[in-house]
Amino acid sequence: MAPSSLVSAAANLWTKCFSVYSCTTTLASRSPGFFPASTFCVRWLSTTTSTPPKxxxxxxxxxxxxxxxxxxxxxxxxxxxxxxxxxxxxxxxxxxxxxxxxxxxxxxxxxxxxxxxxxxxxxxTPAQEKQQALDKKQRLAKRKAIRKKRELTALGKPKRPRSAFNIYMSEHFEEARGTTIQAKMKSLLEDWKNLFNHQKQVYTQLAEDDKIRYKNEMKSWEDHMVEIGRADLVREQTLSTKAKKPALKTKKKVVKRTSAKAITLRKKAKSSTTKTVKTSKKR
Known part of the structure; x- marks a missing residue:
């Protein structure tokens, strides 16, 4: 094919594409609510969809x-x-x-x-499939965490202890400066940094008391979970300490038993030696 014919064919193709585009934009301008031009052009020009179907x-x-x-x-x-x-x-x-x-x-x-x-x-593409698999895994993990949190709340798990700043923020949040939550928290953080040590000591003591409250409530709650057969909700450190305590007791008992046995053996040995000594003297 001659170069001139190639140029003319390309020009004809470009003219057809431009006519289709102008036609669609004209229809879109006449009825924008039913036929949005930007959406149609993007979908018409693109070959792949950006989001999965719902x-x-x-x-x-x-x-x-x-x-x-x-x-x-x-x-x-x-x-x-x-x-x-x-x-x-x-x-x-x-x-x-x-x-x-x-x-x-x-x-x-x-x-x-x-x-x-x-x-x-x-x-x-393979990269998109890999990213979708990762996103799905993250969504499933998030749902699992939400379900577990709801279950723990329904079972009455104690709330975690609050820090000194959290206690200060909850007491002074209403009168804090700012109109939004972020602005109020920022102003409270600045006020907290400007407090004297003796002023912070009050909230520090309240936080320590809250830690003791949490420790006692968690102990009773975990004991109750073990009783009802939900040991899977108990912390690993608690289970490990409970498993170590009976082992130590049995070990002490064994030591005591062996020591008592050793004492009896020694007494028998002493008595036998004294008997032999007396018989030898009589002879």
Whole structure:
């Protein structure tokens, strides 16, 4: 092909691309709410999606999403918790025929989600797959930590002891300078640094008392956890000290027994020696 024909072909291709782009921008300008130009151009020019598809809602959550705005509009004075509770009661009272439209919509959404997820994973690079696996691992660890914290709170685990500055901050937070929480904390930190040693000593003593409180409460709480069969929640250092104490006691008992046995053997040996000496003298 001649160079002139190559140039003309490239010019024709560029003209077609520009005409498509101008057409889309014109449509977007006419109906910006329905057809955003920037979003369309980015999606049209890019070949990969930036975010993974969202998981679809189940049948119950679809029912909540549909009926919650209606219930809030009819009863604006009801709390959010009561709204969810009332919708849950309505869902339980529905018949299987009334639930079927929401269940069918959920099934269709799950099928579409599988297709979109396969399309998305096929476009990922090895580095992106590795990063996604790491993000998933971090999310699972965070959820696990949140569940464990809720469980410990439900079981009545004592709160950690507060430091001297935390006690000072809780007492003077209301009258602190600043409008935001960060500004108040910053001003309290500056005031804490400017306090004299005898002024800080009061809060230091309160912090020491709080440590003693935490130590006593943790001891009784961990003993209770062992009694109900939840030794997995007890600290390792506590378990190690409890395991060492009976071992030391048995060791002392063994030492005492061996020492008593040794004393009896010595007495027998002395008595036998005295008997032999007396018999030899008689002879």
């Amino acid at each position: 998981r679809p809602l189940n049948a119950y959550m679809r029912y909540v999403q549909q009926h919650r705005p209606v219930l809030v509009r009819l009863h604006p004075e009801i709390r959010a918790v009561d709204v969810v509770r009332k919708i849950a009661q309505q869902w339980r009272a529905l018949s299987p025929e009334q639930k079927r439209p929401f269940e069918e919509a959920s099934v269709k959404a799950r099928e579409q989600f599988r297709v979109d997820l396969q399309r998305y994973t096929a476009q990922l």
